[in-house]
Amino acid sequence: MQLIKVGVACVNQTPFAWDQNFMNLASAIDQARTAGVSLLCLPELAITGYACEDAFFMDGLQDTAFAQLEALAELTTNMVVAVGLPIYHEKALYNAAALLVNGAIVGFVAKQFLAGDGIHYEPRWFKAWPAGEIDWLERKAVDGSMRKYPLGDLAFDIGGIRVGFEICEDAWVANRPGMDLALRGVDVMCNPSASHFAFGKFVVRQRFVIEGSRAFGVAYLYANLLGNEAGRVIYDGGGLIASNAELVARGRRLSFSEVELSTAVIDIDANRREQARRGSHRPRHDAEELVVEHGFNWPSRRPELPEPIEPSWEDGSHVRDEEFGRAVALALWDYMRKSRSQGYVVSMSGGADSAACAVLVALAVQLAYQELGAAGVKSRLPRVKRLHDVIDRGGSIDESISALLACAYQPTENSGTVTRTAAEHVSKAIGAVFHVIDVDPQFKQYIAALETTIGRKLDWVADDVTLQNIQA
Structure with a gap:
């Protein structure tokens, strides 16, 4: 039995509010550490905020975002943390998630399916990453040296536990990346999201999180943005954790807090056994180049009863x-x-x-x-x-x-x-x-000015709508 404590944190971010955004993410990491969490998932584009729009193309934004990522990495001692940010690579911009392990940036996964309907315009700014492709991201360090990070359709073997990603829209499509990641032996699926509020949408999210945990044989971690980020879109939060086809943690939605953390202890071996029992499971053995290995000592944990999901207005x-x-x-x-x-x-x-x-x-x-x-x-x-x-x-x-x-x-x-x-x-x-x-004097003054302009009197028989609009 291999038990690990995982967490999801929903945060209330604002585009370009670098200091406050960093404080929220640092607070989420600190709260998770205090709660004994070893693996924490944070939302999509949480470092910059989701609604930076055309400013995503600014060098300053991309460089600042990466500098903030490096600063966040320093806060992840004895932890594994996933967080979203934009990544510029070879004349293209990608909506990516970074995996931070014990102070190091281990690699990046780029979103494969971009949200381009309704209120979303991701294809205007980002390119979709092709399934099965990997590359190396090069960044110049402060000392002038070049650092290389794996980037692409990756899974991560972190101390013997494999971590994969579906980034928001990736989980809403029929051929979701989780299907292939399950064949690569992923144990924990992280879904950093920026999913706006809509009536009935939370039910759908719970459905694909629970079904993802069952079909892929994983613990599924879903972290969403929270609040009115930039005036146009409302995010409702509602972090979710499911394991072995059961919802084990559900965070509050539409909270006024800056950070909403939800945690659960999950059994890695139980999910693996369940997957092994299925005659339909046919693992891939030809995809090791798509797996990044990195050492980590997972702390030993004793079994814990899951905290009951308290009834709420939901x-x-x-x-x-x-x-x-x-x-x-x-x-x-x-x-x-x-x-x-x-x-x-x-x-x-x-x-x-x-x-x-x-x-x-x-x-x-x-x-x-x-x-x-x-x-x-x-x-x-x-x-x-x-x-x-x-x-x-x-x-x-x-x-x-x-x-x-x-x-x-x-x-x-x-x-x-x-x-x-x-x-x-x-x-x-x-x-x-x-x-x-x-406002009667102003109302009459405006009518008089309009009557002079059109050369006739306005009356409530012929001009009822016009007069009502003026009064309104």
């Missing part, structure tokens, strides 16, 4: 509603803190749309307090003095919402008491500051 009867509220709340929270804003102003019409926007901002503050506490909220928003004043005097969550959210009802002569009352009641119920700003 298991309730209103998952879709919960997902929507939590996803948008986290997106609003991250957008506010990463853009260094002082809060939100919502124009309240008295209708459902603006009310929903205001409620979601308030929910973001409530969930942040629930998960981070007052001190954590304060540290995440270091530049919002109004909020600090509330927290320092022990103010309530509603008072904190007032410091971060202002709602404004902007009536004209056509507005009624029903919409004003609705806007005021909603604003005050959620703790927001409420303002009434009479």
Whole structure:
């Protein structure tokens, strides 16, 4: 029985935020070491952030990313760590994962299937790596010497345990790389991902992680990005670990934490025995050139009962509603803190749309307090003095919402008491500051200017939509 403790860490990264991104990754490694983890999987493009877009082609970005990788490697004493970053090689850019072992960069695996549908544009920046090909990446060291690292469709034999990779989209296709890696004897499959939130998507992820562990005879480690990375995409985290067709760890989704670590003890020999029993398993014996060997002393471990997966909102009867509220709340929270804003102003019409926007901002503050506490909220928003004043005097969550959210009802002569009352009641119920700003003079001034331009009067019979749009 060979037992190892593995972990997956979901991290909340920001493109070009080098210092904060490094701190998050270093914190994940430190938390994993404290938990006794020997092998840790971090997300796709976690060093740079996923949404660097055309800036991926900048020399400065690529060089800084590699320098950060070297610094991370120094933190991996007595550990094996997988992490994603862009790699430039022979006039092409690749979406890659690096394997760090006990302070050394052992090699790189490049993504074979690029996400190019929906909101993803990876083929604009990256090239797909051909299956079965390997090469050497050369990098000039600080002392001027050239260092060479294996790169390509590789598996790694680390102290007798083989580690392979499927990078995000690789696992979503029919001919996923895991099929060939299983024939090469891989024991642990790492999947560094940047998989955006969508309704029902988490169920699919769990399905291919569990099925991958069964079909490939491996422990399957899935690590995802977390949060509103750059304003356009929400990542929901949700790290997963499966072994021998069983889900053994499930991390929290849509968390307000910078790092979410999940761990499990897995039995390498049990997976190997299960694979050996199958008459359909036909291992390859002609692919040793696709395996990189590196020494490592895996610590001996005693068997541990797996920590039970605690029931959460994920298991309730209103998952879709919960997902929507939590996803948008986290997106609003991250957008506010990463853009260094002082809060939100919502124009309240008295209708459902603006009310929903205001409620979601308030929910973001409530969930942040629930998960981070007052001190954590304060540290995440270091530049919002109004909020600090509330927290320092022990103010309530509603008072904190007032410091971060202002709602404004902007009536004209056509507005009624029903919409004003609705806007005021909603604003005050959620703790927001409420303002009434009479815009009737501006409304009439704009209409007069438009009437002068078109040479006729506007009226509500012929120009109903136009007048409504002006008022809105």
